[in-house]
Amino acid sequence: MIVNINGRDLLASPEETLLQVARRNGIPIPTLCEHAGLEPWGGCRLCVVEMTRGGTGPVRVVPSCLQPVEDGLRVETHTPRILRIRAVLLDLLLARTPDARRIQELALEHGVKRTSFVPRRDPDKCILCNICVRACAAVGADALGTAGRGAAGRISLPFGDDASACVGCGACALSCPTGAIEMTDRGSERRIWGRTFQRLPCPSCGAPTLTREHAAHLAGRSGLPAESFGACERCRREQASRLFLDLVGK
Amino acid sequence: MAKRLTVTPSRCIGCRTCEIACAFSHPVGAPAGPPLPGLTRIRAFPVRPPERGIPVVCLQCDQAACAKVCPTAALQRDDQTGAILVHEERCIRCRACVWACPWGNVGFDGVRTQVYKCDLCGGDPQCARYCPSRALEQLD
Numbered sequence: 208m209i210v211n212i213n214g215r216d217l218l219a220s221p222e223e224t225l226l227q228v229a230r231r232n233g234i235p236i237p238t239l240c241e242h243a244g245l246e247p248w249g250g251c252r253l254c255v256v257e258m259t260r261g262g263t264g265p266v267r268v269v270p271s272c273l274q275p276v277e278d279g280l281r282v283e284t285h286t287p288r289i290l291r292i293r294a295v296l297l298d299l300l301l302a303r304t305p306d307a308r309r310i311q312e313l314a315l316e317h318g319v320k321r322t323s324f325v326p327r328r329d330p331d332k333c334i335l336c337n338i339c340v341r342a343c344a345a346v347g348a349d350a351l352g353t354a355g356r357g358a359a360g361r362i363s364l365p366f367g368d369d370a371s372a373c374v375g376c377g378a379c380a381l382s383c384p385t386g387a388i389e390m391t392d393r394g395s396e397r398r399i400w401g402r403t404f405q406r407l408p409c410p411s412c413g414a415p416t417l418t419r420e421h422a423a424h425l426a427g428r429s430g431l432p433a434e435s436f437g438a439c440e441r442c443r444r445e446q447a448s449r450l451f452l453d454l455v456g457k
Numbered sequence: 458m459a460k461r462l463t464v465t466p467s468r469c470i471g472c473r474t475c476e477i478a479c480a481f482s483h484p485v486g487a488p489a490g491p492p493l494p495g496l497t498r499i500r501a502f503p504v505r506p507p508e509r510g511i512p513v514v515c516l517q518c519d520q521a522a523c524a525k526v527c528p529t530a531a532l533q534r535d536d537q538t539g540a541i542l543v544h545e546e547r548c549i550r551c552r553a554c555v556w557a558c559p560w561g562n563v564g565f566d567g568v569r570t571q572v573y574k575c576d577l578c579g580g581d582p583q584c585a586r587y588c589p590s591r592a593l594e595q596l597d
Contacts, residue, residue, distance in 0.1 A: 342551070422556070429525075436556040436557065441561065443559070444502070449511075
């Protein structure tokens with residue numbers, strides 16, 4: 208099917224979203240919550256575009272990450288109205304997270320040098336993109352969610368402090384685009400979400416590997432014993448080399 | 458049928474040229490200045506005496522544990538080369554693949570915060586190209 212974006216007729220397949228078609232054709236649309244490995248969420252609203260069905264219908268503003276393509280759609284990605292919407296969103300985010308570089312850069316691109324709202328008194332770097340929440344769900348731990356509304360919106364553990372579902376894998380912290388989630392590894396200890404985990408020692412060299420809870424979680428999902436996940440990759444390779452040496456003969 | 462990276466450990470002399478070739482074939486961007494060699498995806502473990510080595514590199518398993526355990530399908534086989542590639546934009550850095558690979562052939566780069574593994578250099582593995590003793594070969 209054909210969709211028209213910014214005056215260009217573009218070939219699209221039915222399972223694609225408008226954002227995917229635009230990206231594939233080098234049309235830049237800013238996003239914060241989009242992640243290629245996770246389900247689209249439509250939370251940041253920066254990817255909004257103007258869309259008309261069949262050229263005569265009403266002009267609608269839709270998030271392009273959630274909008275499936277339809278034959279004959281006419282789409283504009285950078286109209287004054289769209290740019291104004293994005294600028295307001297970034298203005299709000301700048302009041303929330305003045306220190307997040309990604310927000311500073313995007314805001315500047317949209318002509319927002321300083322927030323026109325009241326800045327938050329105790330700002331953190333969280334931009335509420337929900338990538339951590341969705342990553343945690345993809346891992347299968349489902350330990351995170353969102354809480355609060357408006358300026359009080361935040362990423363949170365259940366009931367604010369229940370980290371019992373967390374396996375300490377660190378996917379949330381490492382996939383956070385602004386580094387808002389703190390994770391510290393000290394020796395065999397890992398601290399994240401207010402909880403202290405013990406990282407299992409590699410059976411060969413003793414170096415800390417993954418957390419006990421993460422190993423048990425992977426074992427549960429794969430059906431393999433938890434010991435299958437405990438060795439560090441260096442020792443695993445060395446074991447492989449010894450296995451090959453036995454095979455080819457000394 | 459794609460070409461295959463073939464390892465013949467009995468020919469390995471343990472010189473570790475493959476590791477250097479690999480590191481230089483996977484450069485990482487430095488903040489300022491030219492790109493730097495990346496982390497090696499292949500290891501040649503020296504065995505002596507006599508001077509020999511055992512190269513250990515990703516086997517691109519048919520039933521790959523790394524790909525199976527990945528929750529976001531970030532590890533996918535490239536039909537052209539047969540290599541299982543890391544699609545970094547899909548990766549959520551849970552590192553399940555690192556712990557799942559029975560051979561230790563998936564690593565985690567703490568600086569780039571990204572998993573890495575052998576990608577067969579897009580079909581022309583440089584380790585095989587520079588191996589002086591044909592322990593690593595790209596065969597039909």
